[in-house]
Amino acid sequence: MTHFGPLSIAEGAELRLWEACDAVELTEVIAANREHLATWLPWAETQGFQDSVEYLDLKRLQLEANDGFEAALVLDGEIAGGVGFHRVDWVNRSTSIGYWLAADAQGRGLMTAAVTALLDYAFFEWELHRVIIEVIVGNERSRAIPERLGFRQEAILREAKLVRGSHEDTRLYAMLAPEWAAGGADREGAERR
């Protein structure tokens, strides 16, 4: 089974696997950020305590099934976001990453650092070949993350996500293992690799 974290990604900020006991705090942070999140993430519209319990249970099963993991981003001891792998396609050695941050944790590079840590894990620990990120067209803050890290936009997926009753186009970004090992496209910290 995967062992991940806790992993420091910035001063006062760490990634750690979700735990069943996070349900109350997770529900509260989503409720406090509902409008901010639900604009792009449909599940945030209605997520309540029971949904959080079920989500955390699914994440435990995901870990047990060796199908990737999702992690809490903890800032100064409080849950400030989530980031992780939706699932792992071991046959094709491919995965996808999703993420969200509380509104007041934005603007410090935390999610860029978190996604960097997950890419290192996917490519160097699991030796996967391809990682994708899908972003709704118009979500400029989210799009900036794969672009900052040197992902290549491969396609526009037509009406791929249903958000608030509207079928939205998404941008498909991908990073391949040799590109990441070579330093992406001028991403920060690339010279350390």
Ligand SMILES: CC(C)(COP(=O)(O)OP(=O)(O)OC[C@H]1O[C@@H](n2cnc3c(N)ncnc32)[C@H](O)[C@@H]1OP(=O)(O)O)[C@@H](O)C(=O)NCCC(=O)NCCS
């Ligand atoms: C998408 C989301 C996680 C992006 O958050 P973010 O704070 O912009 O992303 P980061 O944490 O990587 O921070 C980048 C910002 O910090 C700044 N920054 C500061 N130090 C930095 C550093 N060392 N490295 C990178 N960026 C840094 C960047 O300039 C950027 O700020 P800017 O947008 O004002 O230019 C957040 O907006 C969110 O959760 N949105 C709602 C949910 C969502 O859309 N999820 C994604 C669905 S695909």
